[in-house]
């Protein structure tokens with residue numbers, strides 16, 4: 424491993440992470456990410472360049488504004504550090520190549536969307552739509568050796584090794600991935616809405632999955648959908664269990680109810696409380712797309728062995 428390029432990629436990731444923080448705060452609020460300069464939302468004091476050094480400034484200021492001492496969310500340092508680390512991960516995986524640019528851009532967008540969805544339940548179009556476009560363009564520039572490009576050549580007898588066809592198949596794979604990802608989430612959202620009358624999945628999730636599909640191609644898109652559904656279900660069920668147990672105990676302690684009665688009533692109230700709880704599903708989709716980017720292929724190789 425070359426330490427200097429890895430370090431350079433890490434520092435660049437930190438700087439882009441700093442910009443990503445601006446996007447996470449401003450895009451869902453409909454504000455420009457270019458102007459004005461960053462200022463403390465509490466006292467409006469402009470943030471000086473020496474207080475804007477990724478991660479370090481947050482540590483030096485112990486997470487508080489220099490002017491009014493209002494706490495600054497640790498999210499700022501976390502997003503910067505994660506962008507740096509993910510970019511080094513991309514460098515180690517893909518080397519100094521156009522692939523590095525592609526996957527670093529993907530990781531950047533995913534990280535921004537995951538944190539925006541977690542904080543605001545929104546997935547801004549200004550991240551997802553350019554993301555879909557970027558994914559399709561990169562599919563053409565950096566061919567992915569994926570499902571379609573492995574299956575189709577035999578059927579349509581186009582010599583895969585000959586120049587442009589590799590790029591076209593890769594583009595087709597990305598387009599299929601985008602359609603399948605967006606279509607699946609759209610379908611699930613419609614079914615959920617018809618069954619429960621509550622919106623479970625927004626259009627933001629549809630566009631996010633379109634972006635993920637455009638970058639990953641069909642095979643890893645399917646992997647992402649499966650993995651995110653499993654993770655989301657585990658999260659939903661454990662939230663339900665925790666709420667149930669807490670309410671059962673509260674009923675026994677406060678109202679001196681018999682255990683069976685307390686459990687029964689707590690279950691009913693937990694179900695009611697969580698019926699309208701909106702899960703930020705984009706968080707799970709985004710995290711699992713990152714898992715797919717780094718570990719998807721090796722997981723599928725391992726998994727095929729059992730079939």
Ligand SMILES: [Zn+2]
Nearest residue numbers: 463466488491
């Ligand atoms: Zn302040």
